[in-house]
Amino acid sequence: MSQYIVRIEGLHKSFGKLEVLKGVDLKVTKGEVVVVLGPSGSGKSTMLRCINKLEQPTDGRIFLEDIEITDPKTNINQVREQIGMVFQSFNLFPHLTAKANVMLAQRKVLKRDKAEASRIAEEQLRRVGLGDKMDNFPAQLSGGQQQRVAIARALAMNPHVMLFDEVTSALDPELVRGVLDVMKELAAAGMTMLVVTHEMGFARDVASRVVFMDEGVIVEEGTPEEVFDHPKSERTKDFLGHIT
Amino acid sequence: MDRSPRAVQRLLLVLALAAAMLFAVVAPALALVNPQVTLDQEQGGSPTRFTFVAITDKDASITGMDFTFPPGFDLSSVSFDTVTLEGLVRRPVNVTGAAAGETLSLKFAPSVEPSSTLRVQIHDVLTTNEGGTFPLKIAYSTESTATGTRVLSHRTDDTVKFSYTSLSFAEGISHNLDKNSFVAGWNNVKALGMFFKPQLVVTSIPTVITGWYLALVWIAFAFPIAIVGGLSFAFMKMSKIPPLRWIAAAYINVIRGTPLFLQIFVAFIGLRIAGFRVDDNVTAVAVLAMNSSAYLAEIFRAGIQSINKGQFEAASSLGMNYAQSMQYVIIPQTVKRVLPTMTSEFILLFKDTALFAAVGRPELMYQAQNIVANTGNMTPFVVIAAFYLIVTIPLINVVGRLEARLAVSEHGQSPTEKTKRRGGRLMNELAQSVDPYRATAPDSIHDDNERG
Numbered sequence: 001m002s003q004y005i006v007r008i009e010g011l012h013k014s015f016g017k018l019e020v021l022k023g024v025d026l027k028v029t030k031g032e033v034v035v036v037l038g039p040s041g042s043g044k045s046t047m048l049r050c051i052n053k054l055e056q057p058t059d060g061r062i063f064l065e066d067i068e069i070t071d072p073k074t075n076i077n078q079v080r081e082q083i084g085m086v087f088q089s090f091n092l093f094p095h096l097t098a099k100a101n102v103m104l105a106q107r108k109v110l111k112r113d114k115a116e117a118s119r120i121a122e123e124q125l126r127r128v129g130l131g132d133k134m135d136n137f138p139a140q141l142s143g144g145q146q147q148r149v150a151i152a153r154a155l156a157m158n159p160h161v162m163l164f165d166e167v168t169s170a171l172d173p174e175l176v177r178g179v180l181d182v183m184k185e186l187a188a189a190g191m192t193m194l195v196v197t198h199e200m201g202f203a204r205d206v207a208s209r210v211v212f213m214d215e216g217v218i219v220e221e222g223t224p225e226e227v228f229d230h231p232k233s234e235r236t237k238d239f240l241g242h243i244t
Numbered sequence: 245m246d247r248s249p250r251a252v253q254r255l256l257l258v259l260a261l262a263a264a265m266l267f268a269v270v271a272p273a274l275a276l277v278n279p280q281v282t283l284d285q286e287q288g289g290s291p292t293r294f295t296f297v298a299i300t301d302k303d304a305s306i307t308g309m310d311f312t313f314p315p316g317f318d319l320s321s322v323s324f325d326t327v328t329l330e331g332l333v334r335r336p337v338n339v340t341g342a343a344a345g346e347t348l349s350l351k352f353a354p355s356v357e358p359s360s361t362l363r364v365q366i367h368d369v370l371t372t373n374e375g376g377t378f379p380l381k382i383a384y385s386t387e388s389t390a391t392g393t394r395v396l397s398h399r400t401d402d403t404v405k406f407s408y409t410s411l412s413f414a415e416g417i418s419h420n421l422d423k424n425s426f427v428a429g430w431n432n433v434k435a436l437g438m439f440f441k442p443q444l445v446v447t448s449i450p451t452v453i454t455g456w457y458l459a460l461v462w463i464a465f466a467f468p469i470a471i472v473g474g475l476s477f478a479f480m481k482m483s484k485i486p487p488l489r490w491i492a493a494a495y496i497n498v499i500r501g502t503p504l505f506l507q508i509f510v511a512f513i514g515l516r517i518a519g520f521r522v523d524d525n526v527t528a529v530a531v532l533a534m535n536s537s538a539y540l541a542e543i544f545r546a547g548i549q550s551i552n553k554g555q556f557e558a559a560s561s562l563g564m565n566y567a568q569s570m571q572y573v574i575i576p577q578t579v580k581r582v583l584p585t586m587t588s589e590f591i592l593l594f595k596d597t598a599l600f601a602a603v604g605r606p607e608l609m610y611q612a613q614n615i616v617a618n619t620g621n622m623t624p625f626v627v628i629a630a631f632y633l634i635v636t637i638p639l640i641n642v643v644g645r646l647e648a649r650l651a652v653s654e655h656g657q658s659p660t661e662k663t664k665r666r667g668g669r670l671m672n673e674l675a676q677s678v679d680p681y682r683a684t685a686p687d688s689i690h691d692d693n694e695r696g
Contacts, residue, residue: 091557093555093573109568154561
């Protein structure tokens with residue numbers, strides 16, 4: 001058994017002639033919260049999306065524990081069950097209630113029976129603070145509430161790792177806190193997390209490791225203190241200078 | 245006297261024979277030979293001409309006749325004429341008479357000569373609505389040429405039978421309308437009489453409704469087949485396998501790029517010439533289904549592709565395979581989106597059944613054309629217009645509601661609230677919404693560029 005939950009080796013990804021990822025190596029151990037920072041277009045979202053093959057890597061290898069995701073023989077759907085992903089645009093199923101959103105994949109993918117799926121859905125929705133919104137449709141929820149449903153939906157699958165792709169970027173400032181609180185609670189509970197975000201406060205407080213990406217490569221990585229307070233690279237300094 | 249029963253029998257037989265022979269000589273001879281009656285109407289309930297023909301007996305001149313019609317016949321407006329026929333020559337007979345109740349009594353002066361062919365025409369006998377076979381009882385008075393004395397004979401057993409069929413319900417109404425003076429006035433206005441003749445409205449309905457049923461049955465089979473076909477072609481066209489895409493694209497383009505009228509002719513005439521013999525209704529259903537499936541394929545494809553890519557990604561990220569994502573996430577949302585367009589396609593398809601009149605399939609248009617050709621009146625076209633509208637107007641209404649519901653459900657009303665909302669208020673809400681395509685509540689409408 002690999003000591004790493006996620007292991008990325010020499011990942012390349014091109015869209016046509018545009019090379020977005022130019023050889024990324026990253027290892028995430030169990031219980032780690034890795035926050036990925038970087039300017040727009042640095043490839044951080046693309047890297048995240050390669051991990052569950054929403055994007056097909058051009059080159060390189062990715063492992064989830066001992067399974068090579070990039071092996072064409074791997075059943076990607078079985079791997080995806082174990083990788084929770086939360087999107088910037090929530091992507092809740094608009095025709096289903098909050099609870100039904102959380103239940104659907106449990107029922108169809110994990111083949112849980114209705115009672116169990118229902119119990120877990122209620123448990124996860126309460127965990128993200130939406131115990132009173134279970135029967136609401138996504139359109140009746142605020143953005144922050146929708147994003148928390150999306151987190152509950154991913155958690156209900158008992159993932160080994162959670163990927164967060166700029167999950168607060170589409171939210172009004174006053175709604176961001178609720179989502180971040182849920183993520184902090186998750187981190188505290190020991191969930192392995194890979195977080196692409198612009199929330200520096202969150203990165204500083206919660207991250208066990210901060211990774212700075214620019215132009216398709218990892219420029220610098222280290223503890224929050226190392227990266228925020230003593231950045232080695234000029235590009236990191238420049239980026240952090242613009243943010244703060 | 246000791247006589248055996250057998251001898252008694254024999255005696256009685258002889259007596260009976262003798263009496264019969266005597267009677268045959270003394271009693272007035274049967275005055276009419278081979279009597280027949282014909283009617284000029286096949287159905288009851290209308291003024292009918294009765295034509296009575298018989299050959300008078302060689303020994304008797306007819307001086308008068310009584311015709312007794314069955315109960316319920318109206319003789320109040322009858323007229324009559326009588327002729328004798330000798331080869332091709334008609335000789336009028338001077339006749340007087342009057343009707344009383346159901347009996348018409350005629351007197352001939354001079355009397356009708358023996359051995360002549362007598363024809364009596366009775367006009368405008370109003371028959372009963374109920375059809376059947378009826379007796380016409382005939383009595384007559386004769387002058388025997390043998391004795392010179394006038395003997396009146398009532399031969400009530402001398403009946404001829406005639407029959408007609410029942411008047412249909414619609415024709416019954418039509419006959420009543422014929423008598424209505426308002427209707428007569430209405431029909432005298434040319435535009436009204438030509439396009440909205442009440443009698444023709446009533447009488448054409450039973451015929452054109454069969455065409456309506458036929459069109460509905462076609463559609464009832466064709467549309468579900470078209471939905472299945474349309475979905476298949478839609479998925480083929482979105483397939484990763486190029487030949488499937490090519491086949492679907494070719495099919496959709498050829499069908500959508502040629503007139504349905506042409507497709508009907510190819511199917512009905514071309515296939516027949518080529519030696520294929522398929523049931524006409526099966527052919528009609530096949531043509532309609534094939535035509536509609538091409539249009540539905542494009543509707544479905546557009547519907548599926550209009551679903552945000554993020555929906556598919558979210559489903560995939562939860563481990564759902566392509567089929568599961570389609571079945572539980574994409575298709576349910578697509579159905580809601582394409583329902584209005586699909587309903588419109590159904591309306592188009594139903595209207596297109598009219599084209600089958602050109603190949604003689606007895607649907608609405610064909611039925612109406614037939615009646616118009618027979619009557620020279622446009623009313624049946626107006627009648628079938630109504631039959632088309634009975635189907636299409638409610639559906640047009642449904643399309644409108646579906647579209648309004650869709651607009652609401654995609655930005656911020658629950659299904660339970662939706663059903664309570666109606667027209668004006670709903671439209672106001674639509675108008676007030678800032679960005680109808682954003683699937684989030686108003687508090688999240690936010691400019692992404694503010695951050696990062």
